Amino acid sequence: MSALANHAFAKMNGIGNEIVVVDLRDSKAGVTAEEARAVASPAGVPYDQLMVLQPPRLQGTEAFIKIYNNDGSESGACGNGMRCVVRRLFEKTGQSAATFETRAGLLNCWQGPAPDLYTIDMGAPKFGWQDIPLAEEFRDTRYIELQVGPIDAPILHSPSVVSMGNPHAIFWVDDVNAYDLERFGPLLENHPIFPERANITLAHIVDRDHITMRTWERGAGLTRACGSAACATAVAAARLKRANRTVEMTLPGGKLSIEWRERDDHVLMTGTADFEYEGRFDPALFASVA
Numbered sequence: 431m432s433a434l435a436n437h438a439f440a441k442m443n444g445i446g447n448e449i450v451v452v453d454l455r456d457s458k459a460g461v462t463a464e465e466a467r468a469v470a471s472p473a474g475v476p477y478d479q480l481m482v483l484q485p486p487r488l489q490g491t492e493a494f495i496k497i498y499n500n501d502g503s504e505s506g507a508c509g510n511g512m513r514c515v516v517r518r519l520f521e522k523t524g525q526s527a528a529t530f531e532t533r534a535g536l537l538n539c540w541q542g543p544a545p546d547l548y549t550i551d552m553g554a555p556k557f558g559w560q561d562i563p564l565a566e567e568f569r570d571t572r573y574i575e576l577q578v579g580p581i582d583a584p585i586l587h588s589p590s591v592v593s594m595g596n597p598h599a600i601f602w603v604d605d606v607n608a609y610d611l612e613r614f615g616p617l618l619e620n621h622p623i624f625p626e627r628a629n630i631t632l633a634h635i636v637d638r639d640h641i642t643m644r645t646w647e648r649g650a651g652l653t654r655a656c657g658s659a660a661c662a663t664a665v666a667a668a669r670l671k672r673a674n675r676t677v678e679m680t681l682p683g684g685k686l687s688i689e690w691r692e693r694d695d696h697v698l699m700t701g702t703a704d705f706e707y708e709g710r711f712d713p714a715l716f717a718s719v720a
């Protein structure tokens with residue numbers, strides 16, 4: 431029987447990014463890709479990301495967090511999901527700071543500058559082509575050669591690429607709503623240049639302090655918000671010297687404040703996290719899961 435059968439969950443969202451949080455810290459069991467897909471089924475609790483808290487592996491951390499996309503694949507980072515996890519923990523324990531471990535490393539998190547805000551230290555971005563990863567060498571990842579549409583009149587072209595613990599490509603445009611991201615997203619996510627696929631963002635730099643964006647998420651599709659994409663976009667814009675290191679990001683689901691800290695290169699993401707409801711998983715969801 432699946433460890434998730436009858437197990438408690440919390441349905442939350444991070445500015446519209448649909449998140450389910452499951453606390454398995456008292457269990458030895460993990461979650462398989464099949465179980466993650468079963469949770470995401472229409473009869474389950476549909477989500478963009480499933481945040482699974484497992485027992486801590488390192489002293490001083492609250493949990494080892496596994497992050498699943500709704501196609502069952504795993505991600506190293508999920509900024510919006512982390513704010514949801516942090517809100518839930520802080521409300522239960524009264525803590526105002528915590529450290530978690532994810533596949534991408536340690537994440538420090540704390541109460542933001544207002545009671546409804548949470549800050550996640552998303553770590554340092556990586557720009558090397560092998561780190562993102564890309565399938566071939568690009569010395570300068572501020573812009574790479576990649577385009578959609580006719581060679582002499584591309585519709586989208588020359589994205590910046592960044593790893594925030596997960597792969598991101600950012601296409602710079604004048605109007606983020608002028609493109610059919612549902613059509614181009616899957617093509618670009620699965621382009622052979624990205625051996626581990628990629629999150630695809632359209633971004634418009636409004637001014638040096640403000641960027642608007644939309645993201646097609648690897649393994650989850652079109653979302654109302656992607657926190658790691660907001661970090662990657664802010665960093666890529668600053669790297670191109672087109673924006674300041676502290677910027678406000680407007681996503682379809684709301685706003686995030688991003689600071690790319692000079693002193694240690696870390697990216698801090700601040701925003702809200704909303705609780706929707708809690709419940710227990712119907713065991714029938716996992717009946718056909720091995």
Ligand SMILES: N[C@@H](CCC[C@H](N)C(=O)O)C(=O)O
Nearest residue numbers: 505508509510596656657658
């Ligand atoms: N929504 C997340 C990112 C989710 C992970 C992504 N789909 C991936 O597989 O890399 C966020 O808020 O960062």
